[in-house]
Amino acid sequence: MDIAIDRVTDLVIRLRAVEVKEGMTDPASGSNPIDDGSVDILVSGTDYATEDELRSMIDGLNDDERADxxxxxxxxxxxxxxxxxRDAVRFAREREAAxxxxxxxxxxxxxxxxLLEEGLASLGxxxxxxDA
Structure with missing residues (x-):
């Protein structure tokens, strides 16, 4: 495998942080988020990855790492x-190209x-x- 396990682990931890966030609980409340203390989101802070940060991390991997x-x-x-x-990696490269x-x-x-954790476990x- 061309991608470091530590890199996958970091992505898994950051994905978990994004996956636990909830959408707005009262989208039609009409109130100001500042007045509400931004209670419409589960977690907000600089220590948590956003989807944009995750996209940048994944896009920043080289071709072999992204395929893996x-x-x-x-x-x-x-x-x-x-x-x-090997077929999975080949298919991943085809999907990237498409x-x-x-x-x-x-x-x-x-x-x-x-799913990434299960993929690693399947490979032993x-x-x-x-830290997650």
């Missing part, structure tokens, strides 16, 4: 078996962090996610 990340996602989603790793890249695919999936890799 997407292949992990496919294996975790049971689209492919761990024994088909414009359905890793960032788009991963960020539009609500349980992406779980147990990352340290104790």
């Amino acid at each position: 990340l997407l292949a992990l996602f496919y294996v975790g989603r049971d689209d492919m078996e761990p024994e088909e790793w 414009g359905e890249g890793a960032a788009t695919t991963i960020l539009r999936t609500p349980i992406a962090s779980e 890799i147990t990352p340290d996610l104790s």
